[in-house]
Every structure is written in C-alpha cells, then in structure tokens.
Amino acid sequence: MTEIRPGYYRGSDGQDLFDRFETGLLTREETIGFYKANAIKYLIREDDKNGEEDLNKALTYIGRLKRFKYPKRNNPFAKLGKAMGRAFNG
Secondary structure (H helix, E strand, O other), X not given: OOOOOOHHHOOOOOOOHXXXXXXXXXXHHHHHHHHHHHHXXXXXXXXXXOOHHHHHHHHHHHHHXXXXXXXXXXXXXXXXXXXXXXXXXX
C-alpha cells in the first residue's frame, strides 16, 4: 500500500509535514498524538465520507506512527548499523 502523501505538503527542501513533525516542529508526544488522532478521524468517518480512501489515509497515519515510535524494529539496516558502530535510523 502506498502512503497518502500529496506533493503539495512538500516544501522546497523536499520535506513534507510528516518529516517536519518528526524532526522537531512538534514534540515527540505531539507527533504521536497527531498520528493517533488522524488515524481515528479517518476510521470514524470512513462509512459516511470517503470509504476506502479514508481507510488508506488511516493506514498512512498508523504506518507513520509505527515507524516513528519503533524505528529500529522497522529498519532492516538497524542490526547492520549496530554491528558497524553506526546508526541507520531511516
């Protein structure tokens, strides 16, 4: 499944809002809350608004939340990085 990440949220530096939230625009707790709230929003409105599109949007937020909270579990290079003494947090 492809994430829902429209290009119009991307700045001239290539970062989109997700990237900005995760690199300090919001605190860790605010970023986690943002992802959870948006996933819930799209799940709740799915029946009455955009159907499958809203489920895909909810999955986008859940995926970002998962990667943000548990980056080493989702990064296939984390073990390699540890062995090399480097961080690959992706």
